[in-house]
Amino acid sequence: MILVTGGAGFIGANFVINWLAQSDEPVVNLDKLTYAGNLETLSSLRHDARHIFVQGDIGDQELVFSLLTKYQPRAIVNCAAESHVDRSIHSPEDFIQTNVVGTYRLLEAARAYWAQLEEAAKLAFRFLHVSTDEVYGSLSTVAPAFSENHRYEPSSPYSASKAASDHLVRAYHHTYGLPVLIINCSNNYGPYQFPEKFIPLMIVNALAGKSLPVYGDGRQVRDWLYVNDHCSAICCVLKAGRSGEVYNVGGRSEKLNIETAYIVCAVLDELRPRADGKSYKEQIALVKDRPGHDRRYAIDARKIERELGWKPVETFESGIQKTIQWYLSNPEWVSRVQSGVYREWGGTSFTAISQ
Ligand code: NAD
Numbered sequence: 512m513i514l515v516t517g518g519a520g521f522i523g524a525n526f527v528i529n530w531l532a533q534s535d536e537p538v539v540n541l542d543k544l545t546y547a548g549n550l551e552t553l554s555s556l557r558h559d560a561r562h563i564f565v566q567g568d569i570g571d572q573e574l575v576f577s578l579l580t581k582y583q584p585r586a587i588v589n590c591a592a593e594s595h596v597d598r599s600i601h602s603p604e605d606f607i608q609t610n611v612v613g614t615y616r617l618l619e620a621a622r623a624y625w626a627q628l629e630e631a632a633k634l635a636f637r638f639l640h641v642s643t644d645e646v647y648g649s650l651s652t653v654a655p656a657f658s659e660n661h662r663y664e665p666s667s668p669y670s671a672s673k674a675a676s677d678h679l680v681r682a683y684h685h686t687y688g689l690p691v692l693i694i695n696c697s698n699n700y701g702p703y704q705f706p707e708k709f710i711p712l713m714i715v716n717a718l719a720g721k722s723l724p725v726y727g728d729g730r731q732v733r734d735w736l737y738v739n740d741h742c743s744a745i746c747c748v749l750k751a752g753r754s755g756e757v758y759n760v761g762g763r764s765e766k767l768n769i770e771t772a773y774i775v776c777a778v779l780d781e782l783r784p785r786a787d788g789k790s791y792k793e794q795i796a797l798v799k800d801r802p803g804h805d806r807r808y809a810i811d812a813r814k815i816e817r818e819l820g821w822k823p824v825e826t827f828e829s830g831i832q833k834t835i836q837w838y839l840s841n842p843e844w845v846s847r848v849q850s851g852v853y854r855e856w857g858g859t860s861f862t863a864i865s866q
Contacts, residue, residue: 513749514539514584516569516617517591519548521704522641522738526590527562528555529742537561539582541575542591543568543609544854551847551856552703570613575620586637586749587621589614592673595707596645599669600802610672611679614640618683625689639692639749640680644734644761645670646695649805652732656809659695659757666803681755690754694745697761697810700830701738702837706845709733709768710831713775714838715845717791718783723776727800729769732807736762737830740823747821758819761810764827769795774827778835 513530517523518540527538537560542548544566556562563582567574569591579587591613593599593606621638628636647657648664663678665671683689700710713723744760752758766774776791785791815821825833838845847853 512537512539512582512584513586513588514541514578514582515588515590516541517548517589518542519544519550519553519564520590520594521547521708522699522741523590524549524552524703525701525738526588526742526745527553529739530746531556531559531561533746535561537563539563539565539578539584541565541567541569541578545593545605546854547594547705549703549705549848549853549856551844551853554856568613569617570608572616572620575617576623579620579624585632585635586639587617588639588641588745588749589617590641592641592676593669596667596669597707597801599667599672603668603672606668606672610669611675614676615679618679618689622683622687622689634690637690637692637749637752637754638680638683639694639745639752640676641745642677642693642695643670643673644695644697644759644808644810645805646674646677647808650807650809652807654807656734656761656811657695657759658811659759659814666805684755692748692752692754693757694748695757695759695810696741696744697734697736697808699736699738699741701834702841703844704738706848710771710775710834711838713772714779714835715849717776717779717794718838721794722796723772723791723794724796724798725768725772726798726804729767729772729797731768731804732765732809733768733771734761734809735764735766735771735827735830736760736823737825737833740825740830743824744815744821747815747819751819753818758815759810759812760815760821761812762823762825762827762830763812765807765809766827774831775835778831782835783839
């Protein structure tokens with residue numbers, strides 16, 4: 512049994528779905544169901560007894576401890592977070608509460624549970640914290656990619672709150688010996704991503720005939736990774752990562768934002784041409800830049816490749832085709848997210864415990 516937090520969000524849900532497709536080891540999925548949590552994403556697991564969904568907050572230490580003692584998981588995979596930079600700029604409070612205080616309380620519950628395990632279970636236990644490359648700040652165009660030793664220089668309330676959570680996780684290893692693992696990953700894309708994020712926003716707006724907003728001059732660089740490749744990295748680190756270590760994960764797919772917008776448009780032109788025969792590129796609009804916008808992120812993933820033999824399966828070209836195909840095939844998922852109906856989804860048929 513493993514405990515996944517934030518498993519109704521983009522990465523967490525993809526992770527849970529992939530995990531249960533590859534293994535019969537059950538998952539307890541603890542998610543608060545904020546606006547970013549969507550039970551509909553997990554609908555294929557509705558009648559699957561290997562998936563136990565619990566609506567609750569990682570900051571509820573008593574609840575987390577009770578789940579740990581009840582289900583006795585051998586690992587926690589922490590995907591729960593507030594994750595959208597723009598929201599953190601407008602309203603940082605939730606980011607501090609979940610990413611900092613919530614991670615702290617989750618660590619406290621994990622520490623109390625771990626301390627009472629028998630020696631073998633104690634040795635085998637892992638607390639895997641899913642984090643971001645944004646904690647390292649911004650790179651110049653010529654600087655080498657972020658290694659695990661790059662100094663922390665977060666520049667948004669989101670990345671600062673994730674940096675704080677990484678420090679806490681590391682401190683729990685050094686101070687209490689809790690067996691932790693940290694993954695710092697680059698930008699993910701793929702199925703089930705909330706359409707406030709860059710790539711799904713481009714796809715959804717293009718299809719709706721709306722403008723495709725690209726911040727500033729569009730020359731910010733992001734290093735894209737298909738979500739299933741991130742999920743396989745999490746599995747790899749959980750299985751073979753050394754306790755206390757950090758692993759950077761990325762797709763070696765650096766792209767200018769404007770380039771990414773062009774690629775999305777080109778794939779859509781091919782798969783779902785506009786009725787007027789023009790390119791979706793015509794809908795791209797440069798808009799006022801985000802305050803403090805980091806210029807470039809790039810990940811040096813050699814450590815996980817060398818030590819654990821992990822490699823991404825998808826190139827950006829294959830991953831973006833799959834992603835766009837998925838959004839084209841799942842317009843109901845998108846429209847229910849946009850209308851807000853997804854928040855009413857769930858129902859009694861889910862293996863769910865509502866706290
Ligand atoms: P998301 O916003 O799609 O999902 C977050 C999930 O956490 C949601 O289901 C939400 O309901 C849940 N949640 C929020 N607060 C909670 C709380 N207090 N208790 C329990 N559940 C709570 O985010 P995501 O894109 O899936 O990101 C997951 C993790 O991966 C985050 O830590 C993020 O920093 C990290 N990450 C994301 C990316 C990316 O490109 N999306 C890249 C690198 C790292």
